[in-house]
Amino acid sequence: MKGPTMPINSKEIAARVGVSQATVSRVINAWRDGDLGATQFQVEAAGLIEAMKRAAELAGIELPEHLKAMSSRGR
Amino acid sequence: MKNWTLAIFMRALMSFTFSCYFNRFYRRAPSGCTHVSARNRQIQRIDWNWPKSRKKRGVGIACNTHPSGLKGGGDPSQAQIRLKPDGTFDLLIGAVDIGQGCKTILRQIAADQLGVPLENITVNNFDTDIGPMCTGTFASRVTFMDGNAVIRACADFNEKLRVWAAEVFEASPDDVEIADNKIFVRGAPDTASKTMGEVGAAVNWGGQFMVGTGAFTPGAGQDFDPETGKMTAIASLAFGACVAEVEVDTKTGVVDVLKLVQVFEVGKAINPLLCKGQINGGTTMGISFALTENTLPYYPTTEFAAEGLTDYVLTTAADMPPELISDLVEVPHPNGPHGAKGFSEMTASAAPPAILSAIHDAIGVWITDYPATPEVILRALE
Numbered sequence: 368m369k370g371p372t373m374p375i376n377s378k379e380i381a382a383r384v385g386v387s388q389a390t391v392s393r394v395i396n397a398w399r400d401g402d403l404g405a406t407q408f409q410v411e412a413a414g415l416i417e418a419m420k421r422a423a424e425l426a427g428i429e430l431p432e433h434l435k436a437m438s439s440r441g442r
Numbered sequence: 443m444k445n446w447t448l449a450i451f452m453r454a455l456m457s458f459t460f461s462c463y464f465n466r467f468y469r470r471a472p473s474g475c476t477h478v479s480a481r482n483r484q485i486q487r488i489d490w491n492w493p494k495s496r497k498k499r500g501v502g503i504a505c506n507t508h509p510s511g512l513k514g515g516g517d518p519s520q521a522q523i524r525l526k527p528d529g530t531f532d533l534l535i536g537a538v539d540i541g542q543g544c545k546t547i548l549r550q551i552a553a554d555q556l557g558v559p560l561e562n563i564t565v566n567n568f569d570t571d572i573g574p575m576c577t578g579t580f581a582s583r584v585t586f587m588d589g590n591a592v593i594r595a596c597a598d599f600n601e602k603l604r605v606w607a608a609e610v611f612e613a614s615p616d617d618v619e620i621a622d623n624k625i626f627v628r629g630a631p632d633t634a635s636k637t638m639g640e641v642g643a644a645v646n647w648g649g650q651f652m653v654g655t656g657a658f659t660p661g662a663g664q665d666f667d668p669e670t671g672k673m674t675a676i677a678s679l680a681f682g683a684c685v686a687e688v689e690v691d692t693k694t695g696v697v698d699v700l701k702l703v704q705v706f707e708v709g710k711a712i713n714p715l716l717c718k719g720q721i722n723g724g725t726t727m728g729i730s731f732a733l734t735e736n737t738l739p740y741y742p743t744t745e746f747a748a749e750g751l752t753d754y755v756l757t758t759a760a761d762m763p764p765e766l767i768s769d770l771v772e773v774p775h776p777n778g779p780h781g782a783k784g785f786s787e788m789t790a791s792a793a794p795p796a797i798l799s800a801i802h803d804a805i806g807v808w809i810t811d812y813p814a815t816p817e818v819i820l821r822a823l824e
Contacts, residue, residue: 398679
């Protein structure tokens with residue numbers, strides 16, 4: 368597979384466990400401050416959740432309240 | 443079948459075919475044309491609506507992240523700032539501006555650090571043999587690395603300027619303020635003050651050469667543990683999210699990107715207009731990755747390999763989606779210049795997976811190799 372492996376896998380995983388793609392692969396699974404990377408470095412100044420929430424807002428996608436309440440500042 | 447039966451059948455077939463083509467060509471004709479309206483009514487009666495139903499729409503999302511500079515470090519940058527006799531400054535950098543606007547951004551940073559107008563700073567990167575060292579314009583690193591080097595060069599210059607001013611004004615260097623294109627002693631701005639033009643003339647014609655230098659390397663990778671592989675591999679991470687809406691023509695395999703929403707978290711947008719320009723440029727590349735660019739369309743064979751830009755199709759501004767919405771989010775990084783992160787490359791990589799995900803949403807088939815050309819789409823549908 369040379370294409371977008373992560374999006375495909377995450378979408379299939381989401382379908383199998385019965386949750387939306389946005390829930391499993393994008394918001395819950397997003398890197399946040401203090402998370403560890405592949406070489407055990409600590410993530411600083413994470414902003415993926417904030418970017419996703421803004422993108423959803425601009426695209427007219429209504430996120431559930433519990434996803435809206437999430438932040439990159441901690442779990 | 444008798445000849446007359448065949449003749450009636452062929453006549454009916456020709457009539458039907460003609461009506462189909464007639465309707466197809468003139469279906470958007472002005473409504474005042476009653477002849478066309480009659481044909482449309484005829485088509486509606488037989489429920490022939492394939493021109494619309496063959497097009498499927500879908501929505502996909504994708505996220506990405508990207509480090510500033512080389513993973514593992516080892517990519518330093520240097521900067522030099524010098525005061526000229528007229529009170530303006532030369533900023534010497536080694537970074538090359540390939541259209542991303544780094545000369546503007548580094549100039550903004552220097553002006554802010556020195557407290558002088560933007561137009562009083564000239565950015566020079568004319569000769570990499572004699573200019574300050576820069577590892578290069580790649581890896582989304584120039585704003586982060588060179589920006590930090592410029593901040594350090596300006597801090598070095600300001601320190602030297604304070605020492606010079608302290609001697610002139612017979613004050614403590616700690617009491618010397620630098621702002622609004624002048625220097626002054628705190629508490630006595632009217633009596634102990636000089637404009638930067640006066641400083642430039644006094645310093646240079648007085649036989650001195652006031653230069654600030656700075657260098658920056660992120661230090662990533664220096665804590666590498668060979669036993670475990672543990673290390674601080676990256677200087678900073680920027681993040682992005684993309685939502686794509688596409689329309690797939692199941693008859694021709696053509697994919698139209700109708701809408702792209704892209705949001706990037708950039709730490710601090712030093713120049714928001716340049717950031718959004720970067721997003722638009724990256725989007726052009728991203729749509730190309732997703733839908734057209736292919737050097738070896740029948741890999742591993744080399745048949746029909748692209749031999750030039752007539753075969754290697756690149757999208758242009760004309761291929762931009764009708765709705766292209768981009769925005770920036772800021773989570774300042776503690777090590778970035780004013781909190782900025784590098785994010786330029788990731789503007790090209792957010793859209794492709796979102797587009798392929800949207801194609802899957804539209805037609806229920808995963809395209810697992812870029813690009814999703816019409817041929818690939820039609821073969822997948824088979």
